[in-house]
Amino acid sequence: MDEFEQMSLGMQLAMMTRGWRAAVDKAMEPLGLTQARWVALLHLSRLGEGTTQSCLAQHVGIELPSLMRTLDCLEKQDLITRHRCDNDRRARTIHFTDEGRVLMQAIQGRSHEVHQHLLQGFSADEVAILEGMIARIASNTVDITQGDTPGCCDKAEERSS
Known part of the structure; x- marks a missing residue:
């Protein structure tokens, strides 16, 4: 912790963010999810089903081609489905499968547990x-x-x- 306290505030925030994400990663290991997959699923859950792939990529903070690989894997795992958008035939919307909804509940529960643990002792x-x-x-x-x-x-x- 001495080394941490010597860092600039920006570096401390970056280290804390990486640590937080690593803690959530560890909680997701038993679910067999990579960071890319659980992050995409959490963002989809927050944005709502029917979100477009490009909107999800923007919110996750990655380029669309990178997200496409993750979505391909999630689709192969039968956790999501993609449909052509009615308004724009080039766009595709993302939806959870029943299995994806069940897994999403587990993801949210584990994420909440980590959140509670990391903020333990704060009013x-x-x-x-x-x-x-x-x-x-x-x-x-x-x-x-x-x-x-x-x-x-x-x-x-x-x-x-």
Whole structure:
């Protein structure tokens, strides 16, 4: 932990995120799911059945071709089905099979257990404060990445020159 405390806040957040995901990975091992598969299924569950493949890829944060490989595997496992979209024949929507819905309940249960364990010892108020701070950081990153904060990074470059 001494090494962790010496890191910048950004590095600490990145390490914590990797650790959180590794904890969920460990919980998903008995279900026989890779990280790519359980992440795709969780996002599909949150977005809702009938979500398009491209929308799911965007929310997972990966390119569509990478997601397609994962969806192919999930379809072969009989966990999802894909259908042509009525509005756009090129688009395909994703739906859970009955077996996929049962597995999704197990995924959500295990994910919730990890969540509870990792936040053990925090009060509801502390969790709410943490969520608010994380939301503000996320909003600030959107400002920078979408160019809504003119000169933000230019000033940092001037200081380092």
